[in-house]
Amino acid sequence: MRTVMAEDRCLRCGQEGEDSFHVFYLCPTTKEIWSHLNFSWIFNSHMDTWSWLTWVFSQGTNEQCRNFCCGLWSIWTNRNKLLYENRSNASWDISKQIQSYILELEGSRERVLIEGTSARSRQSSQRGKNAIFFDAAFDLKNSRSASGLVVCNEEGKIVAAKSTLHEDIASPFTAEAVAGLQAARLGIQLGFHTLDIIGDSRTVITKCQNTSRDKSKIGAIISDIQSLKDQYRRIRFYFIPRSENKEAHSLARETLKKGGEQYLEGETRSSRGEMVPNHRVSSE
Template sequence: MRKVMAEDRCSRCGQEGEDSFHVFYLCPTAKEIWSHLNFSWILNNSHLDTWSWLTWVFSQGTNEQCRSFCCGFWLIWTNRNKLLYESRSSTSWDISKQIKSYILELEGSRERELNVGTSVRSRQSLQMVKNAIFFYAAFDLKNSKSASGLVVSNEEGRIVAAKSTLHENIASPFTAEAVAGLQATRLGIQLGFNTLDIIGDSRTVITKCQNTSRDKSEIGAIISDIQSLKDQYRRINFYFIPRSENTEAHSLAKETLKKGEEQYLERETLRSFRGEIEPNHRVSLE
């Protein structure tokens, strides 16, 4: 494995020369991260170099453990680069939370793939029954930013409004999706809906919103905020749909993150968020 080109000393601990084996194995911060993730066992064998260590980890770990290990490996490197090139420092605990969030998001993505084409309530039937807000979150790992895309449909299934919001200091796609769900819940109140379906393609976030028990995960505070707003509705439901059926919210969030411009639009027909948008008029929700 190629050595890390850096200063003589590790940018995190400053204790010794920084090569790839030090970054991922010897550095005290790396050891703390592996411990937070219950991966202390990968440090129990003596290794002379990165390659022999990696070979041993992949021979000993289960498929799930190897997947989590790769996620940790990637985010340790990402945060090392943020410290070196952007002077942005994260604690071992913060990095381990990011890793856990990514793992949960990967699990949610796998569930979405398995559920495409299954007997989930179709989007059309959801729209024709009552008001609905579809949400999606686009995430920028490099800058820790996200954009929430919210698309509002009426009881006839017609898209009548769309709103996008930019967010700073977002730790992971998992957190970004939870924030978008909170934005959707607030938007329904601002629009005066008494009954509402909130629909998204992050199964993990939707499941947490459906539950009434206290959530103890890293997005627990956001889920708690969503739960506290439920009483302002006569009835509110949360539904999962595949990403392929959430195209408008997806495109809106992606375009907003790309351009760095928030928007709120009201219109009768939504042709495309990727081309020129010609709203009937703009309003402020504040």
């Protein structure tokens, strides 16, 4: 049965009216909690609740803001337990609860990072000798796109790069699918028997991995990609984040901006990670 409050005084301290600013800032128990968590710096007088919260989030680091939110949540949860369940915890116990929850969050984040790194390592070790990274840049106003293709050997060294302009492109997804098709065609032109095609469009990569007929708006392009699989002994498609596809992304954007297609061989990386052409085969 819920407790009915006869007055609006704080159940913890009984000193004054219980509004949100009192619960999270003024209550002596709350002040002790913030002190235990090394958050004494958040006390800034002559503020209302909204101004105080805005100030804290503007002053704190990302980690401090995250921990501060955990503290707010726990303080409110314990306030409700006292009100509705008559269960009271000391400020030190509440502080411990908050610290435990923060450690649990950090542990979960570390597990995600470790699992992501392990997955990328496994994916890298499974890749074949030849790989083509692809990306697209899209111009909505002019319905144009550019494909950026970067060819790498098993050591990850860039050995060729190609960019192509396309007209009458309906959407970014179409642009990505066209770039994937260009990658499959380039592998055949280079005489590859095995190839890994790698891009940062999860939708396009997933459709290329499937063997069933795609009925979406880019289904015809996906069908063209699927039809080229028979010309390889083995072809595989991998998704990577945009941050790991910078060369193809930069090539596509530069081509769309400047309007000049190109095909380069003997690429290497500069000290800044940019592509440097050793030998220009053709420029269109």
